[in-house]
Amino acid sequence: MVQFLQKMTANMTRLFQPPHSNKTIKKAIIATSVVATLSIGSVYAANDKDKDKDVDTVYHIYSEGNLLGTVSDKTVINDVLKKKIKEAENTYSELDFSIDDQITYVPERVYTPLYDNKEAIKNVNSSFNVLADAEGIAVDGKAVAFVSNKEEADRVIKRLKMKYVPEKVLTELENGSKEVKYDDFVYIDVHLEENVTSAAEKVVPEDILSVDKAVELLVKGTLQPKKHVVKEGEVLGQIANDNGLTLAQFLKLNPNLNEEATIHIGDEVNIQSYEPLVHVAVEKNAVRNEVIPFETEVIEDKTVFKGTTNVKQEGVNGEKVVRYSIIEKNGSIAKKVVVDEAIVKEPTKKIMIKGTKVIPSRGTGNLSWPTVGGYISSPMGYRWGRQHKGIDIAGPSNYTIMAADNGKIESAGYDGGYGNKIVINHGNGMKTLYGHLSKIEVKVGQTVSKGQKIGVMGSTGNSTGTHLHFEVYENGKLVNPRKQL
Numbered sequence: 001m002v003q004f005l006q007k008m009t010a011n012m013t014r015l016f017q018p019p020h021s022n023k024t025i026k027k028a029i030i031a032t033s034v035v036a037t038l039s040i041g042s043v044y045a046a047n048d049k050d051k052d053k054d055v056d057t058v059y060h061i062y063s064e065g066n067l068l069g070t071v072s073d074k075t076v077i078n079d080v081l082k083k084k085i086k087e088a089e090n091t092y093s094e095l096d097f098s099i100d101d102q103i104t105y106v107p108e109r110v111y112t113p114l115y116d117n118k119e120a121i122k123n124v125n126s127s128f129n130v131l132a133d134a135e136g137i138a139v140d141g142k143a144v145a146f147v148s149n150k151e152e153a154d155r156v157i158k159r160l161k162m163k164y165v166p167e168k169v170l171t172e173l174e175n176g177s178k179e180v181k182y183d184d185f186v187y188i189d190v191h192l193e194e195n196v197t198s199a200a201e202k203v204v205p206e207d208i209l210s211v212d213k214a215v216e217l218l219v220k221g222t223l224q225p226k227k228h229v230v231k232e233g234e235v236l237g238q239i240a241n242d243n244g245l246t247l248a249q250f251l252k253l254n255p256n257l258n259e260e261a262t263i264h265i266g267d268e269v270n271i272q273s274y275e276p277l278v279h280v281a282v283e284k285n286a287v288r289n290e291v292i293p294f295e296t297e298v299i300e301d302k303t304v305f306k307g308t309t310n311v312k313q314e315g316v317n318g319e320k321v322v323r324y325s326i327i328e329k330n331g332s333i334a335k336k337v338v339v340d341e342a343i344v345k346e347p348t349k350k351i352m353i354k355g356t357k358v359i360p361s362r363g364t365g366n367l368s369w370p371t372v373g374g375y376i377s378s379p380m381g382y383r384w385g386r387q388h389k390g391i392d393i394a395g396p397s398n399y400t401i402m403a404a405d406n407g408k409i410e411s412a413g414y415d416g417g418y419g420n421k422i423v424i425n426h427g428n429g430m431k432t433l434y435g436h437l438s439k440i441e442v443k444v445g446q447t448v449s450k451g452q453k454i455g456v457m458g459s460t461g462n463s464t465g466t467h468l469h470f471e472v473y474e475n476g477k478l479v480n481p482r483k484q485l
Ligand SMILES: [Zn+2]
Pocket: 378, 388, 390, 391, 392, 468, 469, 470
């Protein structure tokens, strides 16, 4: 009565000898492997007991070589497994379930059946998990997330890409378009940097993620240990905080440190941060109109006084069309290069004239005629019972009044009978004075050069007609200008 049922499994040999038999040793090799889906479990046929009414069959339950118990009937265990699956199906209605391991029933025919259904049920309950059919998403060969099926895994990958390119673009590119124009960009390629694959797996239902959660996990990534190099001014609490850690968490990562520890610039400390599991690379071109800023050219001119700057030509910006090649990784620009550019309008440069002529503030000692032509209409000396302290010059070709020598403006303003008056200190003991001006064109402290325009002839103050009143001093003493001119 040796019976082979279903499949053979190795090392499943049981020997027994009925107590009342002394003639023969009955050898039974009864082995079966039942993949623990319920349908197969019920296919198992019992040994026929009819031949010997005194003999009963019990079933030893094995899982991975471990005896979980002995039952009187296999349906006892099948019912337990059925119930587990039913419970799982009630909790996760959208998933398909099976049992995570194989159960092997080894029947034994005995005269005195010894079994403990309760104990066996307890052991089966604690040893077996209900597993759901799932699709594992693997990055570079390592499973990192599970979704409920292949369709959802494909959706996860599509949604990852759609975080960084519009769906229309993705669809056209995947349908073979070489480039897709959308908004301001021409998209050329979208791909995952890592090798992302999926395969059917069986996992506990708690591990199965929704499409949204799976996308989030792949993009956000997992916490990875990292090194941080201490920079100037950083303290422990701040480094922890900047990296999303409490001080306690930070110190746990750095067992060699405590709250009072001193850190130095350049020290390495342990931190952790999220590293994405996948990177979506997007290659696209962009065409942009850009301004070409004008240049400024400065031309030095030694005929113009130092400190004076004049604009000779106003600058005008130009315009160009630039085509960029851009590679983004998870939305951040990883590379941006100019492919070509075309100038639409050349810029016009700005031209500045900068004076370099240095004015010596010390006089030469030789005075020049302070007006443009003209004549002495009144000499220095006594007139109308008073001394005339300088000379009057009238009848010039134009009314420009010029400095008689290099010097600094000592005073400039209205002064009683002088009207508008300028005094120049020539720095060599000499001073000159200019009176009755209609207009003063210098300021106190300003350096002027010999022959430089300082004002306009007029008739302000005690004057009867347009003329210049001109005085000369040497070391504080009034002298006759004619001596110098
Ligand atoms: Zn005068």
